[in-house]
Amino acid sequence: MSGETRIVPVILSGGAGTRLWPASREAHPKQFLPLLGDRSTFEDTLTRVSDRSVFAEPMVVTGEDFRFLVADQLTRAGVAGRIVLEPMRRDSGPAIAVAAELLRQKDPDAVMLVLAADHLVTDPQAFTATAAAGLDAAQAGALVTFGIRPTQPATGYGYVRPGATMDGRVNMVAAFVEKPDAETATRFLAEGYLWNSGNFLFRADVFLGELKRFEPEIAAAAAKVATAIARDEAGGISFERIDRELFAASPAKSVDYAVMERTDRAAVIAADYAWSDLGSWNALWEISPKDADGNAARGAVSLIGARNVFVVSEEVHTAVIGLEDIAVVATKDAVLVARRDVAGDLKTLVGDLRADETTRRLADEHRKVLRPWGSYEGVDRGTRFQVKRIVVKPGARLSLQKHFHRSEHWVVVTGTATVEIDGVEKLVRENESVYIPLGAWHRLTNHGRIDLELIEVQSGSYLGEDDIVRSQDDYKRV
Known part of the structure; x- marks a missing residue:
């Protein structure tokens, strides 16, 4: 790692996580849930960037409704950090732009590591080593994405094709590729493509410069927002509030579409750790410990003649007999029974629940x-x-x-x-x-x-x- 520079983690934690309904809901989404153990993925993310020889204190960008959840879990993880509140969701591009402007105010040479709060990384030490290995390239002006070595021809992830070697483990990006079909994914696996994890490492000023080139409206809105941050305190906790009107002026666009897929500064570093975005019940099944029949279960569960099922039962005793390749998720007030690979249909289901006044609460709140x-x-x-x-x-x-x-x-x-x-x-x-x-x-x-x-x-x-x-x-x- 170069000199005394410490990387500033920027953790995005404002998503809804509807593809993990009924466990994940609008008021308490998946990043704040203990999906795989006693800690939430947000707490795991905080712990992953807790080595203060490499990382500075994090900045967390979240929604108004999650501010106390974030504060509680920061305290539980023993981590201090800035909490920046979005007044509305505008996708990742505007959120990262505001974070970059705020960091640049404090340090013109700030290097930021953009992380989703709901991802799983099984080896924190390898993650830290990967971030440190990409720092020189980021300081030299590259926008570095973390590429994951595929373990299977997955069709649920975007891919990155590495190009020419730039610096040590870092390569320029030859191409970003959208989610492929199974045949194409198999070919990508053989040809050395990497999964696009959606984690990024770059200098704040370089990112803002590229954003100004490709999305000047987002860049202009972020610059105005950063000069009008309102700081307040509630319940003994300090927050930084983004102005609603100024933020609303920004187009809603992901960082991939806004910058990463358009810039000639994109680079990729191959990450040597297991990773998942936990984007579906099938993804959770894949990374969970399983019995001899491929079943993964949490809670009070009985399985007879079941194969490759994923079962979560919060309070009631759930029995699955003679079924294969399904997910059963039983919470205190709702039960899901579906094929394990169903993800998009869950978003449709949550939308239908929210549209009906009699079921709206099931989409938004737990009991x-x-x-x-x-x-x-x-x-x-x-x-x-x-x-x-x-x-x-x-x-x-x-x-x-x-x-x-x-x-x-x-x-x-x-x-x-x-x-x-x-x-x-x-x-x-x-x-x-x-x-x-x-x-x-x-x-x-x-x-x-x-x-x-x-x-x-x-x-x-x-x-x-x-x-x-x-x-x-x-x-x-x-």
């Missing part, structure tokens, strides 16, 4: 809904009542709020709650309850050192989440 202060989960519901299980993290508190259409009972199960009702505070301990009348201003705080758990019983004419009026809120949702 357990995360909030910056903790979570809540529906337990039961009737015509004029609803029961929830609420968990409040240590030191956290809900907003000061009231409801026009419902009253509430809170029963503490674990911990001690400080409850404020119309300006009067009281402590509510385990097995004690408190009543919040309709229209009363109320707030709940966990001053303890363990999670506060309670059962909430709502009663009233309307029980929607939008029946909340907030007066004060630590997370600026007023």
